Amino acid sequence: xxxxxxxxxxxxxxxHAAVIAALDAGDLAGVEAEHAATLVDTCPGCxxxxxxxxxxxxxxxxxxxxxxxxDYRLTDADAARLRPSAWxxxxxxxxxxxxxxxxxxxxxxxxxxAGLLLSTTPGLFGQSxxxxxxxxxxxxxxxxxxxxxxxxxxxxxxxxxxxxxAGTGADAAATVEPxxxxxxxTSGSTPRPAGVAVPAxxxxxxxxPAxxxxxxxxPAxxxxGVALPGPTGLATTRAVTGPAAAATPGxxxxxxxxxxxxxxxxxxxxxxxxPEASQAQRNAALTPVSEPGxxxxxxxxxxxxxxxxxxxxxxxxxxxxxxxxxx
Amino acid sequence: xxxxRPRSPEVVTRAASPDDATARRDHLLVERALGGDLAAFNQxxxxxxxLCHSLVTRMVPDPDQASDAVQEAFFSAYRNLRxxxxxxxxxxxxxxxxxxxxxxxxxxxxxxxSPYPELDDExxxxxxxxxxxxETIATTGERQxxxxxxxxxxxxDQRTAIVLYDVEGYDYSEIAAMTGVSLGxxxxxxxxxxxxxxxLLADRMELFRS
Numbered sequence: 001x002x003x004x005x006x007x008x009x010x011x012x013x014x015x016h017a018a019v020i021a022a023l024d025a026g027d028l029a030g031v032e033a034e035h036a037a038t039l040v041d042t043c044p045g046c047x048x049x050x051x052x053x054x055x056x057x058x059x060x061x062x063x064x065x066x067x068x069x070x071d072y073r074l075t076d077a078d079a080a081r082l083r084p085s086a087w088x089x090x091x092x093x094x095x096x097x098x099x100x101x102x103x104x105x106x107x108x109x110x111x112x113x114a115g116l117l118l119s120t121t122p123g124l125f126g127q128s129x130x131x132x133x134x135x136x137x138x139x140x141x142x143x144x145x146x147x148x149x150x151x152x153x154x155x156x157x158x159x160x161x162x163x164x165x166a167g168t169g170a171d172a173a174a175t176v177e178p179x180x181x182x183x184x185x186t187s188g189s190t191p192r193p194a195g196v197a198v199p200a201x202x203x204x205x206x207x208x209p210a211x212x213x214x215x216x217x218x219p220a221x222x223x224x225g226v227a228l229p230g231p232t233g234l235a236t237t238r239a240v241t242g243p244a245a246a247a248t249p250g251x252x253x254x255x256x257x258x259x260x261x262x263x264x265x266x267x268x269x270x271x272x273x274x275p276e277a278s279q280a281q282r283n284a285a286l287t288p289v290s291e292p293g294x295x296x297x298x299x300x301x302x303x304x305x306x307x308x309x310x311x312x313x314x315x316x317x318x319x320x321x322x323x324x325x326x327x
Numbered sequence: 328x329x330x331x332r333p334r335s336p337e338v339v340t341r342a343a344s345p346d347d348a349t350a351r352r353d354h355l356l357v358e359r360a361l362g363g364d365l366a367a368f369n370q371x372x373x374x375x376x377x378l379c380h381s382l383v384t385r386m387v388p389d390p391d392q393a394s395d396a397v398q399e400a401f402f403s404a405y406r407n408l409r410x411x412x413x414x415x416x417x418x419x420x421x422x423x424x425x426x427x428x429x430x431x432x433x434x435x436x437x438x439x440x441s442p443y444p445e446l447d448d449e450x451x452x453x454x455x456x457x458x459x460x461x462e463t464i465a466t467t468g469e470r471q472x473x474x475x476x477x478x479x480x481x482x483x484d485q486r487t488a489i490v491l492y493d494v495e496g497y498d499y500s501e502i503a504a505m506t507g508v509s510l511g512x513x514x515x516x517x518x519x520x521x522x523x524x525x526x527l528l529a530d531r532m533e534l535f536r537s
Contacts, residue, residue, distance in 0.1 A: 021518035052525050055535045059474055060493045060524075065381030070394045072376045072401045073369040082406045096410070 020046050024053040094314070095321025101314055109311035115304030119297050353416035360408055368408070372401055375417060379424040385490040386428040388479030392435070393428070400427040421495075422505050425487065429506070432483035470534045477527040485520030492517050 016039050022028050023036040039046045074082070084092065093099050353374075359367035379397050387393040400423045404411075411419050478486055487506060491497045492513075503510045528535070 017522050018518060021522050022514070024521070025514070025517060027514055027518075049525065052532055052535075053521050055532070056474075056521060056524050056528065057493055059470065059535050060478070060489060063385065063471060063474060063478075063494065066384045066390050066393075068377055068380040069390070070380075070398070072379075072398050073372045074365060074401065074405055076365065078402065079365045079368075079405065082402055084406065092409075 016043065016046050017049065020049045021053060024050055024057070091321065094317050095325055097322055099318075101318045105311040105314040105318070107311075108307045108314070112304045112307030112309075112311060115300050115307060119300040119304060349417075350415065357408065357411060357416060360405075368405055371404075371416065371420075375420050376401070378417070379420065382421065382490065382495060383424050383428045385478070385494055386425070386483075386487050387431055387435075388475070389435075392431055396427040396431045397424060399431075400424040403427065425491070425505050429483070429487060432487075435483075466534065466537070473528060473531050473534065474524075477524050480527055481520050481523045482516075485516045485523060488513055488516035489520045489524075 016036075019028070019032075019036045019039060023033065023040070028036050040050055041047075094101055353371065356367045356371050360371065376397070379400055380393070383396050383400070384390060384393040387396055400420070403426075404420055404423050407423075413419070478489070481489075484506070488502060491502045491505065492499070497505070499510050499513050502513045506513070508516075525532075
């Protein structure tokens with residue numbers, strides 16, 4: 001059963017008002033315009049609505065405005081009050097769609113990223129930023145190979161015998177045979193990073209009475225080193241008086257290390273400290289306060305982060321202000 | 328008088344097409360106003376205050392509020408003169424006035440007041456036409472009064488669209504740009520506004536038909 005269209009004006013106003021209004025405004029074309037025209041032809045209410053809309057449109061266009069009763073010119077006081085302050089100018093610059101905020105932020109971000117890359121790339125500031133010094137030290141210690149002598153090459157851990165000796169303290173060190181200090185494969189050949197990340201003196205070393213200058217020169221990098229140097233012996237003498245003194249705290253860390261003496265491995269830290277210096281002075285000289293280049297990297301790293309944060313902040317403020325202005 | 332704002336010649340250069348005398352005048356006045364010449368800005372105010380007033384009073388039924396909106400529009404124009412990018416100072420100022428009127432209507436929506444105080448004030452009558460026939464004058468006055476009342480009763484966004492389209496003569500795209508809505512929304516507001524007017528004036532349509 002088909003529904004009979006209700007052509008009363010009220011129903012037409014509900015059902016076809018939008019179509020008639022669009023037709024009155026001239027917004028319909030093609031099939032829609034034909035459909036609206038059919039409505040006007042067949043529906044008296046639609047025709048009346050169309051006529052009324054036309055009348056109202058003409059009356060609205062002819063509607064006079066109320067006369068102006070105020071002069072809107074600005075006074076000097078108004079102008080002074082409305083002048084933008086420096087802060088307002090700055091905020092306006094930040095929020096302007098065509099200001100230099102975005103290019104500036106882009107430049108800052110590029111600088112920040114470049115700074116981050118440069119400050120974290122190995123080799124650009126003297127040393128790898130990521131590699132710990134204890135890993136690079138064996139590669140950079142020239143005296144290490146010579147100091148190790150033979151069987152203990154590449155063995156960074158002290159031997160069990162040396163550990164035992166270290167645990168016995170000074171007495172144990174004194175009881176070690178002098179010949180054992182130069183014997184390859186013993187604790188005397190234990191490699192140790194030279195000049196880099198030298199640990200603080202072990203308790204065993206601290207407790208040593210420092211009986212001889214050679215003993216004083218020891219950085220005591222490992223417990224094994226404590227036990228090795230005897231109070232007397234040829235190697236000890238050579239270490240103190242000869243050129244091996246320069247290599248005393250070298251890779252092996254032993255003044256009595258003949259291998260180190262022969263290799264003549266230079267160590268700037270130990271060269272800078274006179275033999276008669278105290279243990280604390282030597283430790284201070286040998287123990288780096290920080291990694292070489294570490295402070296050099298931190299500054300560009302911080303600057304890069306600041307640049308990146310500034311760029312992000314500028315962009316965020318620009319977007320926020322533009323959104324507010326648009327709203 | 329000190330220069331309150333830095334001059335931006337490139338902005339002013341884009342402001343006007345050189346073949347338009349009004350635009351050239353506006354261009355020069357804007358440039359002088361940017362240089363701190365308040366008199367130049369006041370010349371612009373004198374040139375456009377009637378236009379802004381007539382536009383805003385049609386959008387805002389309350390004459391006092393309409394005057395406040397127009398004044399605020401000129402304040403805003405002076406405050407933001409540096410952001411004027413042309414090409415027409417008239418269009419730029421009209422947009423500011425429309426925004427001021429819309430802001431005021433939003434504020435009225437939040438704080439409702441008497442919707443049409445001039446209806447209670449019998450001393451206010453829309454100006455009659457040039458016809459001196461008393462009956463015609465009375466009919467015209469009554470027609471305008473009821474139409475103004477009906478305009479004040481429809482939704483503000485519909486009234487704004489109708490005023491801009493039917494009275495001010497802007498096209499759909501201009502109105503869409505001015506009011507920040509889509510073109511379809513502008514059409515819909517105009518259609519619905521006219522239908523609302525017709526519904527409000529259904530009992531008084533004889534006034535208009537005659």
